[in-house]
Amino acid sequence: xxxxxxxxxxxxxxxxxxxxxxxxxxxxxxxxxxxxxxxxxxxxxxxxxxxxxxxxxxxxxxxxxxxxxxxxxxxxxxxxxxxxxxxxxxxxxxxxxxxxxxxxxxxxxxxxxxxxxxxxxxxxxxxxxxxxxxxxxxxxxxxxxxxxxxxxxxxxxxxxxxxxxxxxxxxxxxxxxxxxxxxxxxxxxxxxxxxxxxxxxxxxxxxxxxxxxxxxxxxxxxxxxxxxxxxxxxxxxxxxxxxxxxxxxxxxxxxxxxxxxxxxxxxxxxxxxxxxxxxxxxxxxxxx
Amino acid sequence: xxxxxxxxxxxxxxxxxxxxxxxxxxxxxxxxxxxxxxxxxxxxxxxxxxxxxxxxxxxxxxxxxxxxxxxxxxxxxxxxxxxxxxxxxxxxxxxxxxxxxxxxxxxxxxxxxxxxxxxxxxxxxxxxxxxxxxxxxxxxxxxxxxxxxxxxxxxxxxxxxxxxxxxxxxxxxxxxxxxxxxxxxxxxxxxxxxxxxxxxxx
Numbered sequence: 001x002x003x004x005x006x007x008x009x010x011x012x013x014x015x016x017x018x019x020x021x022x023x024x025x026x027x028x029x030x031x032x033x034x035x036x037x038x039x040x041x042x043x044x045x046x047x048x049x050x051x052x053x054x055x056x057x058x059x060x061x062x063x064x065x066x067x068x069x070x071x072x073x074x075x076x077x078x079x080x081x082x083x084x085x086x087x088x089x090x091x092x093x094x095x096x097x098x099x100x101x102x103x104x105x106x107x108x109x110x111x112x113x114x115x116x117x118x119x120x121x122x123x124x125x126x127x128x129x130x131x132x133x134x135x136x137x138x139x140x141x142x143x144x145x146x147x148x149x150x151x152x153x154x155x156x157x158x159x160x161x162x163x164x165x166x167x168x169x170x171x172x173x174x175x176x177x178x179x180x181x182x183x184x185x186x187x188x189x190x191x192x193x194x195x196x197x198x199x200x201x202x203x204x205x206x207x208x209x210x211x212x213x214x215x216x217x218x219x220x221x222x223x224x225x226x227x228x229x230x231x232x233x234x235x236x237x238x239x240x241x242x243x244x245x246x247x248x249x250x251x252x253x254x255x256x257x258x259x260x261x262x263x264x265x266x267x268x269x270x271x272x273x274x275x276x277x278x279x280x281x282x283x284x285x286x287x288x
Numbered sequence: 289x290x291x292x293x294x295x296x297x298x299x300x301x302x303x304x305x306x307x308x309x310x311x312x313x314x315x316x317x318x319x320x321x322x323x324x325x326x327x328x329x330x331x332x333x334x335x336x337x338x339x340x341x342x343x344x345x346x347x348x349x350x351x352x353x354x355x356x357x358x359x360x361x362x363x364x365x366x367x368x369x370x371x372x373x374x375x376x377x378x379x380x381x382x383x384x385x386x387x388x389x390x391x392x393x394x395x396x397x398x399x400x401x402x403x404x405x406x407x408x409x410x411x412x413x414x415x416x417x418x419x420x421x422x423x424x425x426x427x428x429x430x431x432x433x434x435x436x437x438x439x440x441x442x443x444x445x446x447x448x449x450x451x452x453x454x455x456x457x458x459x460x461x462x463x464x465x466x467x468x469x470x471x472x473x474x475x476x477x478x479x480x481x482x483x484x485x486x487x488x489x490x
Contacts, residue, residue: 251339
């Protein structure tokens with residue numbers, strides 16, 4: 001157990017270090033979230049927007065600027081987590097592969113990415129919720145933070161998937177930006193006359209949009225829609241996992257276990273000491 | 289390492305046409321080949337990245353691979369790289385890696401991030417990560433790119449010492465440098481490996 005925890009802890013620590021040193025992402029978090037959310041709140045008219053919230057069945061009339069601020073926060077959180085995860089996966093694909101070939105279990109590397117994604121999503125969602133709360137008070141701030149976090153998780157996993165599967169950086173950035181824009185713009189009742197179309201419920205952030213709108217303007221709990229968003233995260237994570245497995249595949253399967261360092265005593269540079277545990281001794285690949 | 293009848297083709301374009309090679313313990317072997325000879329494809333197969341269309345590759349022992357293009361994480365320091373790969377290789381410490389760093393002359397950069405290192409120092413770290421678990425079979429792809437003359441000499445001294453300690457080392461290059469240091473030299477030409485006895489010491 002300790003064996004697994006150590007590997008997971010090391011991989012998570014270095015994954016977080018890598019995200020922390022992504023200065024552009026840090027600037028985006030610090031500036032983009034408040035700028036986008038505040039502009040949406042200040043620039044949009046506060047005229048009530050009459051709508052029926054599918055999640056609760058309630059007829060609501062939230063201020064247009066507050067509704068747009070929520071949509072803006074979702075847009076900011078999804079773009080930032082998607083970008084951070086894509087950037088790390090895209091630039092670190094070769095390094096992940098080298099680690100995996102050196103014996104680092106893929107499961108630990110993937111779990112470390114998920115753990116880092118969860119921490120990043122939670123932090124950005126809490127920050128975005130705090131920024132919104134400075135301007136007005138949502139009815140359920142915790143639910144709002146949870147919705148933003150679930151949307152961030154989904155787009156973060158999509159970012160990992162794009163990073164593993166796409167060949168060029170610009171392709172991944174375009175894919176994330178366009179997915180978020182189409183996804184959120186279509187659901188916004190202020191900007192989209194088709195926001196109540198049944199097709200909307202199949203969009204990647206439908207659950208988060210419903211839950212965050214309920215969080216802003218209703219007191220009803222909406223666990224089903226949070227669960228729906230988590231299901232989207234699960235689906236995106238599965239795609240990411242398959243992409244990661246494909247990009248780190250090893251055609252030299254380990255055939256047996258073992259061995260301590262050679263210890264022949266003849267090398268000028270002494271052999272390193274190995275811990276107990278399996279290591280590669282014989283590998284082969286055969287085509288049929 | 290044993291390579292048997294390895295063929296590979298990308299659709300109709302045949303790249304390897306039956307490569308056979310047996311790398312014995314305590315051998316320092318070189319493979320050279322011109323651009324387009326199939327070196328990259330052979331290396332991808334030997335390192336496990338690519339499955340051959342036909343044939344087999346077998347590595348007997350701990351395997352180390354140093355890719356031609358430096359594969360590092362620019363956000364992590366040299367020391368963090370060693371910790372990451374110490375965990376991957378399941379080593380108790382990084383003393384062996386530190387000794388290699390000492391031989392290659394970059395111990396002073398332990399706390400520098402890989403992203404700010406010079407090209408030569410990045411390559412030294414690239415080589416160290418492939419050597420730090422003392423592999424019994426070592427595959428080096430153009431390992432001395434970016435090295436200054438002194439480091440280049442120390443790299444070859446290190447390779448010879450590892451060979452003398454019983455390790456099998458395969459160096460792949462597009463040019464036949466320092467062939468007198470090699471026990472065997474092979475030339476990859478149009479997807480076929482041929483012994484180049486004139487270039488090898490033995």
